[in-house]
Amino acid sequence: MTAIAQTGTDPAGVTARRVRRLPIGAWTGTLPFVGYVGLFLLLPTGIILWNAFKNPAGTFTFSGISALGSSTVRSYFVGSFELAGISSAAGAVLGAILAYAVAAGPLDGIMRRLYLSGSGVLAQFGGVTLAFAFLATIGPTTGYLLHAGWYYSFPWGISLIYIYFQIPLMVLVFLPAIDGLKIQWREAAENLGGSTWRYWRHIGGPLLAPAFLGATLLLFANGLSAYATIVAWENQISYIVPQQISISMISEVGLLNFNQADVLALGMVILVAIVMTGYALLTRRAAKWLR
Amino acid sequence: MKFRQITVTGRGSRAALVMLSLLALAAAGCGSSSSSNSAGGTDWSTATSASSGGGLSKLIAAAKKEGTLNVIALPSNWANYGNIIKAFEAKYGIKINSIAPDDSSAQEITQIQQKNGTPLAADVLDVGLAVAYQYTSLFAPYEVSTWSDVPASQKQANGEWVEDYGGYMSVGYNSAKVGTITSLNQLLTAKFKNSVALNGNPTEANAALNGVMMASLALGGSAGSISTGVNFFSKLKKAGNFNPVQATPSTIKTGATPVVFNWDYLNTASVVGQSASTWKVFIPSNATLGGFYAQAINKSAPHPAAARLWEEFLFSQAADGGQNLWLHGGARPVEQTAMTSNGSIDKSAAAALPPVTGTPVFLTQSQATNAASFLAQNWAKAVS
Numbered sequence: 238m239t240a241i242a243q244t245g246t247d248p249a250g251v252t253a254r255r256v257r258r259l260p261i262g263a264w265t266g267t268l269p270f271v272g273y274v275g276l277f278l279l280l281p282t283g284i285i286l287w288n289a290f291k292n293p294a295g296t297f298t299f300s301g302i303s304a305l306g307s308s309t310v311r312s313y314f315v316g317s318f319e320l321a322g323i324s325s326a327a328g329a330v331l332g333a334i335l336a337y338a339v340a341a342g343p344l345d346g347i348m349r350r351l352y353l354s355g356s357g358v359l360a361q362f363g364g365v366t367l368a369f370a371f372l373a374t375i376g377p378t379t380g381y382l383l384h385a386g387w388y389y390s391f392p393w394g395i396s397l398i399y400i401y402f403q404i405p406l407m408v409l410v411f412l413p414a415i416d417g418l419k420i421q422w423r424e425a426a427e428n429l430g431g432s433t434w435r436y437w438r439h440i441g442g443p444l445l446a447p448a449f450l451g452a453t454l455l456l457f458a459n460g461l462s463a464y465a466t467i468v469a470w471e472n473q474i475s476y477i478v479p480q481q482i483s484i485s486m487i488s489e490v491g492l493l494n495f496n497q498a499d500v501l502a503l504g505m506v507i508l509v510a511i512v513m514t515g516y517a518l519l520t521r522r523a524a525k526w527l528r
Numbered sequence: 529m530k531f532r533q534i535t536v537t538g539r540g541s542r543a544a545l546v547m548l549s550l551l552a553l554a555a556a557g558c559g560s561s562s563s564s565n566s567a568g569g570t571d572w573s574t575a576t577s578a579s580s581g582g583g584l585s586k587l588i589a590a591a592k593k594e595g596t597l598n599v600i601a602l603p604s605n606w607a608n609y610g611n612i613i614k615a616f617e618a619k620y621g622i623k624i625n626s627i628a629p630d631d632s633s634a635q636e637i638t639q640i641q642q643k644n645g646t647p648l649a650a651d652v653l654d655v656g657l658a659v660a661y662q663y664t665s666l667f668a669p670y671e672v673s674t675w676s677d678v679p680a681s682q683k684q685a686n687g688e689w690v691e692d693y694g695g696y697m698s699v700g701y702n703s704a705k706v707g708t709i710t711s712l713n714q715l716l717t718a719k720f721k722n723s724v725a726l727n728g729n730p731t732e733a734n735a736a737l738n739g740v741m742m743a744s745l746a747l748g749g750s751a752g753s754i755s756t757g758v759n760f761f762s763k764l765k766k767a768g769n770f771n772p773v774q775a776t777p778s779t780i781k782t783g784a785t786p787v788v789f790n791w792d793y794l795n796t797a798s799v800v801g802q803s804a805s806t807w808k809v810f811i812p813s814n815a816t817l818g819g820f821y822a823q824a825i826n827k828s829a830p831h832p833a834a835a836r837l838w839e840e841f842l843f844s845q846a847a848d849g850g851q852n853l854w855l856h857g858g859a860r861p862v863e864q865t866a867m868t869s870n871g872s873i874d875k876s877a878a879a880a881l882p883p884v885t886g887t888p889v890f891l892t893q894s895q896a897t898n899a900a901s902f903l904a905q906n907w908a909k910a911v912s
Binding site for chain 2: 309312313316389391468469470471472473474475476483484486487488489490491492493
């Protein structure tokens with residue numbers, strides 16, 4: 238308001254500017270974005286919500302939703318949580334260490350550029366390609382691990398494979414936070430007699446904590462939604478929700494139920510919404526300091 | 529139909545599919561307008577047999593005029609489908625669009641439900657019986673010329689679907705790695721660490737469900753209850769012998785899955801790409817579990833005459849007809865009994881089939897449904 242009052246010393250000039258402006262509100266600029274989000278996010282979510290409360294015959298029912306409480310369906314959500322939890326925790330810790338190491342180098346150094354572009358590629362590395370790469374390099378194909386079965390075990394073996402794309406993602410999202418740590422803070426701490434431990438305990442740690450937790454949540458959401466890798470690897474057993482959604486949609490033995498798929502998908506939407514809300518809150522807090 | 533016999537899925541094949549679909553669109557766009565009323569005014573989309581439409585030669589002429597046939601979910605290494613498609617194309621000069629070879633039976637239904645009314649819908653389907661029973665209303669009744677040679681228990685009375693080929697559930701294995709298998713309980717021993725795989729998830733794929741059911745029968749269970757088989761796989765998992773990776777010719781080649789439960793026609797040495805001297809097939813004598821797939825014509829097929837000609841071809845008993853071609857792929861054609869008595873069967877191919885002892889068991893509709901619902905509740909718990 239004060240800004241307008243100060244610039245509004247020449248009423249005639251203001252009027253003249255208003256006249257030249259097209260008679261549309263500022264919100265029109267957001268139309269493409271709103272349209273995009275509406276078409277590719279809100280509409281599908283709405284369809285899922287709508288269908289989750291129907292049975293295959295098309296009548297309204299709560300029985301689909303109540304299936305979320307059954308022990309079988311719960312086990313898929315537990316499995317999704319375990320896989321996303323383990324792979325995101327391990328990926329976050331290892332990725333953060335790697336990011337810290339990368340940040341120690343010069344900003345335009347060759348190593349940094351190499352790591353960043355490498356991470357950019359590897360963070361998208363998943364699915365059948367990843368499963369195959371693992372199978373071909375570490376897995377049974379080499380013969381060394383032919384009779385070791387740990388890499389098929391759920392959730393630990395699969396988590397190990399997921400870490401292959403979780404670590405690079407962590408490097409990408411966490412590096413800016415580490416870059417935000419000002420060297421002056423470190424110097425100030427040292428000038429006042431603070432040890433390395435005290436610096437991390439009272440300055441670096443608290444500053445990075447929200448960013449770290451936020452990035453971990455992002456990795457968690459990433460682990461929740463990854464699907465193709467586990468499908469190639471665990472073809473005969475369903476452990477996680479996305480696998481079960483797929484079965485509900487393509488079962489040829491009489492267990493086809495699109496509404497059940499919608500119910501499971503709705504459960505996932507709610508989960509991811511909770512996680513991403515946490516992510517948004519944490520990054521907002523982190524952004525306060527790390528500019 | 530069938531699950532992932534070929535491993536290549538994902539973006540590459542999707543893109544190819546889109547290209548194929550566009551080609552189909554272009555091809556069909558040229559000729560489809562005249563298709564239904566060609567060759568003497570017969571509307572083939574409602575013809576229930578070749579003779580009711582004016583005879584086989586008229587059917588051939590109408591199909592050639594359509595020029596295209598959309599098939600779906602036919603992997604080229606499944607029951608010799610690769611050669612069957614080539615033989616049909618060569619014989620009639622009709623182009624076949626093979627849509628989504630790795631799709632399941634359920635996805636075939638989804639495809640026609642979504643694409644009906646466009647030239648992209650699949651004309652003919654090859655589906656598991658559970659799907660055939662459930663979606664009979666989407667199929668056009670049609671009796672092929674050899675209709676009477678198909679046993680009555682293996683077809684829908686009006687010909688909405690007809691069982692086409694089948695086989696017996698078997699255990700294929702690399703004898704150079706694991707020795708000779710003579711009983712399923714052997715698979716629980718330490719020698720089979722991480723070795724035993726099914727063809728898919730039994731709550732999803734027909735072949736896998738039958739694999740579990742076969743174990744059930746072999747170990748004293750009955751066709752009415754699959755729990756014995758589920759317990760067996762649970763023990764297999766606890767022993768560390770169950771291998772959950774997607775079994776394919778490549779995992780067999782690398783040695784990751786040296787023991788695979790699958791239909792016998794998918795477990796032959798040539799299909800899995802192994803030498804016949806080391807790749808063996810075992811069918812427990814007390815568990816001869818048979819399973820057939822079924823042919824159906826999409827009621828709204830964009831190429832109704834070509835669809836019917838395809839069925840005539842598949843059920844033909846000629847030396848170069850579908851029945852003998854399936855036999856060459858190790859599958860048992862539905863008209864095998866009739867062909868054996870009338871002498872039209874390829875005797876050397878028939879002799880090469882794995883021998884079957886004991887009384888074959890075929891799951892009834894309710895047995896299959898019960899098994900599926902038991903698996904839905906118990907499979908994941910039992911093996912995880």
